[in-house]
Amino acid sequence: MQRNEEAERAEQNGDPQRAIALYEKSVAEGFVGSHPYERLASIYERRRDHAEALRVCEAFLRLAASGKMPRGAQRRADRKTPEIQARADRYRNPA
Numbered sequence: 001m002q003r004n005e006e007a008e009r010a011e012q013n014g015d016p017q018r019a020i021a022l023y024e025k026s027v028a029e030g031f032v033g034s035h036p037y038e039r040l041a042s043i044y045e046r047r048r049d050h051a052e053a054l055r056v057c058e059a060f061l062r063l064a065a066s067g068k069m070p071r072g073a074q075r076r077a078d079r080k081t082p083e084i085q086a087r088a089d090r091y092r093n094p095a
Contacts, residue, residue, distance in 0.1 A: 004036050016043055027059055032073040034060060034080040041087060054091035057084050 007022035020043055026036035037060035044053035061084055063069065064077035 004031070004033075004039075007036065007039065011039070011043070019043060027056060030063055032063070032069045032077070034077065034084065037084065038080075041091075045091075050091040050094050054088055057088035057091065060084050061088065 003022050003026055007019045007026075010016070010018035010022065020040065023036040023040040023043075027040060031037075037056050041053040041056045044050070044056065060077075061081065064074075064081050064084075067074075069077055
């Protein structure tokens with residue numbers, strides 16, 4: 001959680017590289033909230049790096065479908081899944 005807050009501060013302070021590094025660590029560790037996945041995908045989207053944005057969305061979708069999340073986190077992930085799926089579809093087929 002602290003890492004994600006630090007990443008958010010890095011974004012706000014105009015240091016997207018630091019934010020990316022911190023969010024990537026959370027994603028690599030399978031963080032159970034959607035925040036780092038959404039923020040990281042947004043950064044990549046702003047950079048027009050749809051392949052990386054798609055990779056991050058797919059990581060969240062795999063985690064949400066795994067059934068390995070605590071119950072509360074799973075409910076939140078289930079609510080976020082349609083939105084993240086729509087983003088992933090958009091990255092697969094950019095206009």
